[in-house]
Every structure is written in structure tokens, then in C-alpha cells.
Amino acid sequence: MANADGQKTPVGFWASASDRHSIAEDIQGIAAGSMLAALGVTMLASAELLIGGTAGLGFLLRYSTGLSFGLVFFSLNLPFYWLAYRRLGLAFTVKTFSAVAFTSVLTEVLPAFITFETLHPVVAALFGGLLIGTGMLALFRHRASLGGFGILALYLQERAGWRAGFVQLALDLLVLALSFFVATPFVIVCSIVAAATLNLTLAINHRTDRYIVR
Template identity: 35%
Template sequence: MLNRHVSIFIGGTLISLGLNLFLTPHRLLDGGVIGLALILRYLWGVKTGLAIILLSLPIFSAVWLFDRRMLLNSFYGMLVSSLLIDVLSPLQGTVQSPVLFGALFGGLLVGTGVGLMLRFGTSTGGTDLLAQLIADRFHWNAGILIFVIDAAIIGSGSFILEAVQLFHTFLVISAVGLSTSLCLRKEPESA
């Protein structure tokens, strides 16, 4: 059985590999704070992990009021995944893949990383943390909430994407939402 620290490291590594090997080389977006950080990277060259940390701070401040345990676990998850994203950024361009494969496989890696972290009570912070807080309060599926938030952010960031990139970016968030939801799916209880 995985413990929280191992799940954070594995989840952060999967997210980092998905971004660095598959999404960034094709200038694709994810949703949420990661998507906003990628927009900053594509526009001004800001380090993705650093941007995630800075963009997540206001959300962490708001969550502090509702669930401090979730906040502390997620802050740790956000720091680990953000550092891994920047540490592994030299891997960008080492895998040559068609954009369709990059969108789908990158999305599956990112979503599995996010889902693994959510399954163990942590997240990468940002809108994942917000979705997890809402899901816990209203008993909704966090993966579906993440998908809705991601679609809204990508829609607002579409000004930097060409039509082909926008199409593939929606494939990314679909793959992220699917793999996150599968990771969070409850196992049927055996009799």
C-alpha cells in the first residue's frame, strides 16, 4: 500500500513527465493552475513550476479558512510537483511524438498523477485543491469538477493557441479528467 509521501512523489513525477515530455513540446495546455502556468511559460518564458507556486498561493489562502489539514497536505504536494516540473524540464524535446499521441499520453500521465495524489488526500494545489474541497463538501466527483474548471481556463487561454492546438488541448483535459476519475473510482465492496 502506498503512503502519502510516496504517492506525492510518484504523482508529481507523472505530472512532470506528462508536461515536459508531451504537452510543452507541442505547446498544449492543461487546465487549472497548471494551464495558467503554461500560458505564462508560452507568453513570457516563466518557469512552469514557479508559476504554479505563485498562482496557487491565493487559493491556499482561501482554503486555509475551510480545511487546514487538506491545505497542508496539498501545499506539500504542490511544492513537490512544482519542483519536479522545473527539475525535469531539461527533458523537454527528448521524446518525439505526434501531437495526437502527445495530447493523449501527456493527459493520461498528468491525470493519473493528479488522481493518485487526490486518492491519498493531497493534490497539486490550485484548482485541484479547490475541486477537492468542493467535492468533499458536496460529495461530487473531483475529476469531473477538475474537467469543468479546466475547460473554462482553456477557453480563456485559447487566444494563444492555434485551432489545431486548441483541439488537442481539449483532448488533453479529456484524458486528464478520465484518468483522474478512474483513479478516484471506488472499488466495489466484496461480500
């Protein structure tokens, strides 16, 4: 944003502008988004549900092999950083890497501090999907994502005008189709509810023409 003299308003660690976040705001936004997403993942895992995207692939591998979700989720996202760097820039890539790493760590740590004695799968689907979607919304607004399909969805929204939520929903349904090999029909239905809640949260609330801060 330019001031009255035509010069851009400086943005530093604390100072921000109307069209750009400060570094401190980015750190807070990425941390908050990652924390919300990790809590949502914890709820889904407690109810043994799945979700779409690389997180869904992480759940599939966790349930079928017993591997750590955090490690699998972090590893699955590695190939997408090149696309992020080439298409969306270094800043986006660094922020996304930080968000994925923090979320991966939190998903491993939270179960030691948070347990659910009673958690109905439908409740887990609705609240877990909403938490992950809200977390991703916070990350999107700070020019970051949870990697994987989120990078592709955000790229297509910016380049082709396709709504990120709907793009990710289509990709997520492909992942959920694989869940038929490891889950019961009821779990699959609840997982679809979680994916729909997540992506509708993004589709309704994330539009680049309404929120343009960088």
C-alpha cells in the same frame, strides 16, 4: 480504525492501518504523484500544448511572456492554500503545498534530462493527460492535490458529492477558452483532448465511497 478493544490502531512513520496511510506511505504517494504529473507536464510543454486549471494558466503565461512555468505554477497556487486549510485541514494543506512545490521543481529540472525528438501533439495530449491524471489520482488518495482548481474540485466532491473530475473539467474548459488568444485551432483541439483525458481518468477512478484510506 478501532481494534478489538475499541481503540484506534496506532499509525506511525512506517505503521499504517486499513483506513489510514502511514507517514512513509504518504511521502511515497505524494512523491510518485508529483513525478508522474511533472512528466506529463513536460510532455505537454514539449508539444507546446496547454491544459486546464492553474497549470493551464501557467502554460498560458509561459507561452505569452516566457516566464518559468514552475515559478508561475507555484505562485498561482498560493491563494488556494487558505481555502485548503479552512475547509480541508492542515494535513491536506501541507501535503498539497509539498506536492505543488515538488512538481514545480521537477518541471524545471526534467527538460535538462528528458527530450523528445519526435512527439506528435495527439500522442502528447493522450499520454500527458493520462500521466497528470494518474499523478493527481495518487495525490487524491493520499489526501493531497496539485492545488488550485484541484482543491476546489476535491472540496466540492467531499462536501456536495460532486465528482471531482467533472467539476475540474468544467473549470478547465474556462481556462482552455483563453487559449484561443495564444494557440492555433489544432493545438487547442489537442489541448482539449489532454484535459478530457486527465479529467476522465479522475472521474472514472476516484470515488470516496470506494477508497476511504486517509
